Every structure is written in structure tokens, then in C-alpha cells.
Amino acid sequence: MAIHLRGHHLLCLLGYRGIGYSEQFARNMSSVHDRLLKDPETEVCIVQGPDDLCACFPDDQVYHCDDEHVGTRDQRILQRLGLEIGEELTWGEIQSRIARLVNPEEIAEWCFTCSWRSLGYCEEGVRRIRAGHGLVPLPARIHGVEVYGVQVDSQTRCGHYASDRDIIAIRFPCCDTYYPCYQCHQAVAGHPAATWSTEQFDRKAILCGACGTELTINQYLACDSVCPYCGSQLNPGCKNHYHLYFER
Numbered sequence: 001m002a003i004h005l006r007g008h009h010l011l012c013l014l015g016y017r018g019i020g021y022s023e024q025f026a027r028n029m030s031s032v033h034d035r036l037l038k039d040p041e042t043e044v045c046i047v048q049g050p051d052d053l054c055a056c057f058p059d060d061q062v063y064h065c066d067d068e069h070v071g072t073r074d075q076r077i078l079q080r081l082g083l084e085i086g087e088e089l090t091w092g093e094i095q096s097r098i099a100r101l102v103n104p105e106e107i108a109e110w111c112f113t114c115s116w117r118s119l120g121y122c123e124e125g126v127r128r129i130r131a132g133h134g135l136v137p138l139p140a141r142i143h144g145v146e147v148y149g150v151q152v153d154s155q156t157r158c159g160h161y162a163s164d165r166d167i168i169a170i171r172f173p174c175c176d177t178y179y180p181c182y183q184c185h186q187a188v189a190g191h192p193a194a195t196w197s198t199e200q201f202d203r204k205a206i207l208c209g210a211c212g213t214e215l216t217i218n219q220y221l222a223c224d225s226v227c228p229y230c231g232s233q234l235n236p237g238c239k240n241h242y243h244l245y246f247e248r
């Protein structure tokens with residue numbers, strides 16, 4: 001069955017990072033996001049007014065889904081994308097229209113009343129789509145810390161490095177965001193990775209996936225592949241890739 005979406009939610013989904021108006025709202029939005037991420041051939045039906053995401057708006061908050069200014073935002077975005085109410089098309093086609101027709105800076109004008117806008121995720125989402133990437137995979141929460149990447153497990157292993165000892169994530173200085181590895185950053189971030197300079201080696205930038213402690217780069221480089229806090233064995237092979245993360 002097609003997913004029913006209103007105009008502005010086509011852009012909200014690009015900026016979605018797993019948080020929403022309530023737990024139930026976020027759970028529902030995560031499942032829609034997950035379907036579109038995994039299968040861009042999913043059919044989407046464009047609707048006017050409240051849609052499949054609005055359906056889980058919490059009862060105890062001020063309902064704004066029928067507000068006129070929200071309807072106006074929908075219209076402006078649909079007009080830009082050349083879409084009509086009732087039209088059905090794939091999510092992949094919607095993404096390619098966004099890539100061709102939307103400038104990230106326009107979100108500030110279209111969505112000036114939105115409380116989520118200041119996070120900057122939606123502009124970043126549009127930039128990713130324009131760069132040929134898809135939706136951002138939702139972050140894993142490891143000991144309360146968000147870690148982005150590809151198939152990230154509960155201890156920071158990923159689709160690229162998944163041995164028993166692959167249990168650290170690295171915060172990248174370009175986006176202040178944790179990823180399990182440089183390939184995860186490449187696949188998800190939508191911008192080139194930067195490395196930490198030697199003057200920044202006192203910054204906490206390594207997350208131990210076993211105990212959740214954030215180590216400074218100096219602590220990590222001196223730890224001889226053993227977490228100084230929980231004693232877990234870390235992968236000594238990571239040394240071969242230090243130049244991708246740290247200036248030496």
C-alpha cells in the first residue's frame with residue numbers, strides 16, 4: 001500500500017534523525033523512513049492536510065496539522081516539485097525531483113515557523129539528496145551516544161568492520177558526529193571527512209562500544225588496543241588506518 005504524505009513531509013523525512021513530537025510519533029515516522037530508505041521504489045500518494053505521519057501526532061500537544069500556514073507550506077513545496085494532490089509516484093522519483101528543484105537555503109523561507117528547523121538537519125538532508133545520496137540511516141544509540149553509519153550494532157560494529165574487537169566509534173571533526181569507521185562516514189555523511197589535528201588530541205573523540213566511555217585521542221593512542229576503563233580488547237589493526245582519522 002502506498003504511503004500517504006503531505007507536501008512538507010517530503011522534506012521533513014530528509015532531516016529526520018529519529019526524534020519527534022512523542023515516542024509514538026517517532027516510532028511511526030521511523031517505520032515510514034525505514035521503508036523509504038530500504039526501498040526507494042515504494043509508492044507515495046500525495047495528500048492534502050493530515051497524512052500518515054500526522055496520524056500519530058500526540059493528543060496532549062497543540063494540534064497544528066490543520067493550520068492554514070502548514071497547508072500553505074505544503075502547497076509551496078508541491079508546486080516547486082511539480083506535484084498534484086492525489087498523484088502517486090515512487091519515493092525515488094520524489095528524491096530526484098528534490099535533487100533537481102530544491103535549494104537547501106529555501107527551507108529557511110518555507111519553514112520559518114518550524115521548531116525543528118534550527119537543527120539544520122533538513123538543509124543537510126537536501127544537500128545529501130543533491131549529492132546523489134539517499135535518506136540518512138537513523139543513528140544507533142550506544143550508551144546514550146548517537147552513532148551514525150551502516151548496520152551499526154549495539155557496540156559500534158558496522159557493515160565494514162564487525163569482528164569481536166571492532167568496538168570503537170570515532171567522532172569526526174568535520175561534523176562532530178560519531179561513526180564506526182571512515183567508510184561509514186563516506187556512505188552516510190554527505191561530505192568529505194576531516195582528520196583531527198595534533199593540537200586537538202586532548203578532545204574526547206573515541207567511544208568505547210563496550211562501556212560507553214568517551215576517550216580522548218591521546219588516551220586512545222596510548223591504550224595499546226585495550227580500553228583503559230573496561231579492559232575490553234580493541235582491534236590493533238585500526239593502527240593501519242590512523243592516518244584517515246588523525247594527523248601524525
Ligand code: SF4
Binds near residue numbers: 107110117
Ligand atoms: S524545517 Fe520543519 S517543516 Fe521544514 S522540512 Fe524541516 S522538519 Fe519539516
Ligand SMILES: [Zn+2]
Binds near residue numbers: 173174189
Ligand atoms: Zn563529517
Ligand SMILES: [Zn+2]
Binds near residue numbers: 149150159160182183
Ligand atoms: Zn563502517
Ligand SMILES: [Zn+2]
Binds near residue numbers: 210229
Ligand atoms: Zn571500554
